[in-house]
Amino acid sequence: MTDNINDQPEGRVPARVIGTPPSNGPILGDEIVHEAKGVPGVIPADPAVAKRAERIVALLFTITFLAGAAFIASYVIFQVGTIDRTAASNYALGSSLSIALLSLAAGIVVWVRQIMPKYNLVQERHPMASEADTKEYVEETFLQGANESGFVKHKMLRRTLLLAAAPLGLAPLVLLKDMGPLPGTALRHTVWGTPTKDGKPRRLVVEGTGQPIRAADFNSPGGILSVIPEGYEEDLNALAKATLILLKFRPDEIKSGTNLNWTHDGIVAYSKICTHVGCPAALYEQTTHHILCPCHQSTFDAADGAKVIFGPAARPLPQLPIAIDSEGYLVAKSDFNVPVGPSFWERGDAEAEAREQKA
Amino acid sequence: MDTTPKAISGVSTFLDDRIGAGSFLKRNMRKIFPDHWSFLLGEIALYSFIILLLTGTFLTFWFKPSMGEVVYSGSYQPLVGVKMSEAYASALNISFDVRGGLLIRQIHHWAALLFIAGMMVHMLRVFFTGAYRKPRELNWLIGVGLLSLALLEGLTGYSLPDDLLSGAGLRITEGVMLGIPVVGTYLTFLLFGGEYPGHDVISRFFTIHILLIPGILLALISAHMVLMWVQKHTQMPGTGRTEKNVVGAPFYPTFMAKAGAFTLFTFGVIALLGTFAQINPIWLFGPYTPADISAGSQPDFYMGFLEGSLRLMPSWEINFLDHTVSLSVLIPALVPLGIVMTGLALYPFIEQWVTGDRREHHTADRPRNNPHRTAIGFTGIAFYGVLWLLGANDEISANFHISLYETTIFGRFAIFLVPALAYFVAYRICIGLQRKDAEVLSHGVESGVIKRLPNGEYIEVHTPAAQDIADHIRGKKEIPIIESGVDGDGIPPKGARTAIGRLRAKASEAYGTDHVPLDEGHGHDEHAAIGAGDHSDGHRDGH
The missing domain is CATH 2.102.10.10 (Rieske [2Fe-2S] iron-sulphur domain)
Structure with missing residues (x-):
């Protein structure tokens, strides 16, 4: 039935519903058509687009350079000391810093989106739980170690160790007492x-x-x-x-x-x-x-x-x-x-x- | 580039020879990260945290966490000669006598707000998509811990400048602590080193704010990241995506670059805010004294809901056997926070108990596809929202010319009614959206093309939904329902015999029942008019 769409004029058929993800994402069926050319799941960028993007990115990076230099210059030029001078310094430093950061961020985004390939790579998941024989091995080792340590067999050892731990565990709390006096009245x-x-x-x-x-x-x-x-x-x-x-x-x-x-x-x-x-x-x-x-x-x-x-x-x-x-x-x-x-x-x-x- | 440059290969060989970094990189360089806009929300919080560490370190170089009294002699003329604490004086110096100090202070404050706001929306995303489900419950709990600690971190930081506004917050903290039964006075005297305000609390809060809590936050955030890395990120349903795979872009180079760009973007936006949106102008408030306050004192946004709940509360207090329980302090200070935090922490486990679902989940739910969960989430948002709004009832009253007390009385009812309404509305919206989805699958989408049939009837031609949309919709998962029906001998299963068991069975049925199953019936449906050309049989009346 889908082929019947072809007799509609381009753009007249809204194949999307508002609120659903965009169809130009990397996961889409349509784009997989390009797959055969290179590595599967890696869709190279259009060289023409990449070339134009390179110029944009270079421009944005240059702006970052200039804004970064302006930041350092502002630090030297604008002194603080009065309310007005502080305000001027704040605006100069803040706007140059913001421009530098945002421009660098924008440059990288254009780079990623238009120069790097689109990806549709698939990785397998594995259940988080370990294999049965691993579990078994760990359990056996645990029991073996517990028995070797003598912790289970020697009752006195176990109890005095717990006893020994109790005051040491309380000690840090006791130490906090001198943080303040008692409320009294x-x-x-x-x-x-x-x-x-x-x-x-x-x-x-x-x-x-x-x-x-x-x-x-x-x-x-x-x-x-x-x-x-x-x-x-x-x-x-x-x-x-x-x-x-x-x-x-x-x-x-x-x-x-x-x-x-x-x-x-x-x-x-x-x-x-x-x-x-x-x-x-x-x-x-x-x-x-x-x-x-x-x-x-x-x-x-x-x-x-x-x-x-x-x-x-x-x-x-x-x-x-x-x-x-x-x-x-x-x-x-x-x-x-x-x-x-x-x-x-x-x-x-x-x-x-x-x-x-x-x- | 066909060979690795020497500078890189040299360093990497050095590292590999010593720590075997190669096998780690082999497994992880091309780790796949799925893409969705909502996955960026948590990153906002993460990058804000990094900004907080950087700017906070800068601030400590000048801030003096001391309550010792000094006479201000800095650049801010209106306060010259005023006696104040060293903490407040040094905060003023950072603002007026250190180049970039004001900017960094404001960036620090804005980053703190964005940190908490980022965590909140991230948490909502995780909640509404069910991304907290097995195996990610631990990471969810870490997240709840992070949010709680972040609130505490904000509270301690807010108190440090020791201006009149921050002092008001501190006083409220003290008043609430005093109200804690049995140990309240002792805790207060320990924290403040005696009576309020004392001379210790700023330096103690400073240590807590810059060392103790950030240290724990850093550890928990690292654990949060490691778990996310090990368990792999969840993905939204879509073409080719299953519970057993991850589809997306590799860490190196794309995700790495995107994350870097997003860090810079977050920093840039916060820097813009720090430059142009004045925040916490401490020099206007003056030094703290417990005898004064300015009208319209407002806390930072994340404390607003506690402020609101304190304002809403009627004046209840119990006296018995020479002791006092001040319910008008304890209930508003502890109950809403308790409900929200405990509710969040327990939700994954309650849901598991109700559905009996012990499977691993790696594809996220669309919120509409679990309408009860979504409705519960919106109930929580409404509860929080009413409290938050009423935390600013004096501003509402002043700006909209509504009687102050009427806003409070409205709030006392709204706190119960609005969440209930929110549940109902959110539930109905979910069901409505599910119906829409089902319709898209079974009837296709409107093409905008009107056809005239030989009998004169006009119909709009429907066309099947695009593949990605259809797959996205088909990602809807059945919610399991525990076995509760009687068996052949009329005996219910073991778990469903007790009262709790019956409740569980009922809850499970309500929670899991799918009221709008997806119907893939093409063509044979009366309402469907899919396809432009095939009007020979399919298009009967029925629109």
Whole structure:
């Protein structure tokens, strides 16, 4: 039936279906016609095509040479040191390198496709499994060796060897112990509970400037500050637990979840460390009093004890008891009464314990 | 050229006299590699890895993995005078004070993304074509290990520059580790040398990132290559290709040259990206402090699905006997990753158990020809995809003006519904494509030629499919089904008597049943109108 196609005009018969492999690949029946001329399965390239391809390849290789030279020249010519000069150097080096690589790659591809022959070579596969007699030989040898070694017969030898291996196997793990101290109760405290050198309560200072905060100056409702403990401005370990957000409310805005004894004149301090996995809950929406953690979008109601209103965090942001000192600056009355930050195995329901203690 | 040049023959004789290289080369120089575009996907990952080793070595010449505090005094004016870790300062120096440093840094980062992306698409190719089947299960497991390690490698590398963004990733890692029951706090204190962030984690991650994991990766990649070489590559079905042969081009010279070209091509494209597509501009983020974060913090793409699952999770937490299990951290951090990785690792063995197929397979399946496998694969892609998409829900919310919480709530449902839908859709598409194949074989393809019959009827002439296409389609293999029917005495076979046995039998039947067997019936079919000239008997109504 195929010969009937011949009476169709060339190109009118789509012998292909979209999505099927191209018919000009090396595996095709049609091409095998050339096979007889040389080595079977090796279809030499058309000499005319190869000749033209050679010129193209040579051109591409020359471009690589020039681009490679340009790369080296760019290294010498373009110095870094300012943002603009770095950018210029980056573009010069990068584009010359890209051109060199891509041009070389293109050259080799043309070489392979148009100068090298097409192949339709066949190689036999063999089952991966060994021959039966090989297996048998290996098994016999294994048994023979095992018996010769005496490992099977001498029970004491076998058991003491295992015994000997056990502590040596553990040794590397034991050695890792000094990578860090034991947690102890470190996660339960922050530096807010540590009094200053002269025994006074610790002041709240603005993150970045280090300025202490006079309660009377932080007086516009809706205001928010990122606050850190005085004396620990550069101690990242301390900041990772002790950073606060300080908010100013009108008295009527504060709801029952917030502990009023721990506020001062509508100023409330919450831990900034999200109770989900510890990102700083840094976004605040004034109109709704929502604190949002940008990492996983846990949302807390700042007016209502920072209770969770959306997202994966399971607990409110702990509130820090604050007051003012004799000079009118905000200070911490004590440490948080619950551990701040993400949950951990030993934490337990610290909030419930705190409530019990109060009652 | 009729004789080998002296330079080559001298060296090769020297080597052969000492290590007998000749017999190895005799067997392997003309090793046949089959050709298909999808076989190049894994090579992208391989060549990206080589680029990572080269550029990474360059970066270590200047990078200082120290959390010691310095005052920045380099060329980037906006940060001059700012206190920062030595790691961040040296990363800035690489970017602004070392010629080509920025380029190599960006190439390193892009190559890392392409490395993992390459592994992922390669793995999908292997999965969908069933190339993981016996005897290649070991190589598949090595591949799963490689992907897991690569994720860890990416995570440790991402944390090294110690900028504000990388610190956010590190903080999340710490928060998740803390949540691990029983040992979480201990592990965290060991890793960070005490409380977060401490002064040790960068130098420890550095050792892990440049020595430990690359070393293991290198060993596993070598094993991956050796196994591929020994077992010979799978091939797509086609003319002259059987389970017992490999048809294609020889290693020397063609495949060698092509591989070299593809290495250069991969490198070239990554270099283009590194030049023109800015990535991880650490100088904009500033030094890390646990007190700050920038909105819209996004991890590299391969961590996005974990980010998404953390975002989707409702706030579940269990407190009992003074201990806490934070499900809202543990479930999203461990379960999706666990499902995907364990599922991938076990799939070859589960499939073998279901089909009872213990044969060696060397021709790849076309994805449509194993519709359940393909549908399961798409379920996985959909599961991963929903999580990945929701990892950027803040960006989606901001750019498309959708409420943030609505995206999350949508995701909480979508994570169950979309994969189920994907299964159904992928399955139906497979069956549809199989029908198309069957039609091509039995009816031929449309020729575009309309004929008028003597009775006035117009028909389109069909013509048999080209030989290569027909052979490609005929490569469809039957999927074995385990014996489950009762024998003459009404007793089911031994394996099918237990509940698990019955489940297995059922699964096997569902998995293996061919709903669209290929029909090679020429001519005698009512719908067929093959051949242009033979309108004397064949072409009746029926179109």
